[in-house]
Amino acid sequence: MLSANVKNAEQRLYMIEPDLRDRLIAQPENILEDRDLMAALIGANDRTMGSNVVDLRGVAMDRLEARLDRLEDTHRTVIAAAYENLAGTNQVHRAILQMMDPLGFEDFLKTLSTEVAATLRVDCIRLVLESVQSADDPAIRRLGDVLFVAEPGFTADYMTNGRNVPLRPVTLRQTIPVSDMIYGDRSGWIRSEALMKLDFGKGRLPGMLVLGSEDPHQFKPTHGTDLLTFFAGVFERSMRRWLS
Secondary structure, eight states, X not given: OHHHHHHHHHHHHHSOOHHHHHHHHHOTHHHHTOHHHHHXXXXXXXXXXXXXXXXXXXXXXXXXXXXXXXXXXXXXXXXXXXXXXXXXXXXXXXXXXXXXXXXXXXXXXXXXXXXXXXXXXXXXXXXXXXXXXXXXXXXXXXXXXXXXXXXXXXXXXXXTTTOSSOOOSEEEEEOOOSSSTTTGGGGGTOOEEEEEEEOOOTTSOOEEEEEEESOTXXXXXXXXXXXXXXXXXXXXXXXXXXXX
């Protein structure tokens, strides 16, 4: 009699509550959509079969699940990159519109150092113009710190660090300025920079647009340069208007 009671108690212990059982039967898809629950059921099935039985279907499911996880990670990465690229495109477009607003060259330079710099989220913008004219000319000094006049050949030498390598349209790098020649008082804070070579047309010396950031990770050689190349192309055309 005691043995029968114990057996009945064990059966009741492992029985599913009637209400829960009815809900599962009525909506079995809830189990299929719950990954943790399905994994627990498969694990329970494996344990009942014992260690001597290999469930090939279970192995295949594990591999498919691992592949699905990798695909989901790739999908999230692609979506994040697309949003980042869209945000960068909108950022550059806003900066270009701000750059085209000024009607005078002095206002143009002032806009570069204020509105455009804020939109591009950089700490410093410098426009380097190669010229045989002295930088001590009063007319040049009046234009402020944004404009830096350098001797011919300075752009290529600065962008390549004096090395004999091809000159790219855009160079991104992490750096610690060795002098305050370009950044002035900001030199001690700059940790990365974007350098864009500027072509002002036939018969004119080249120039360079410099974006400096205190963030060492903002401009790295591994980053894409398409947007900055586009920005530099628009900037070149704006400068040709002022230079003419």
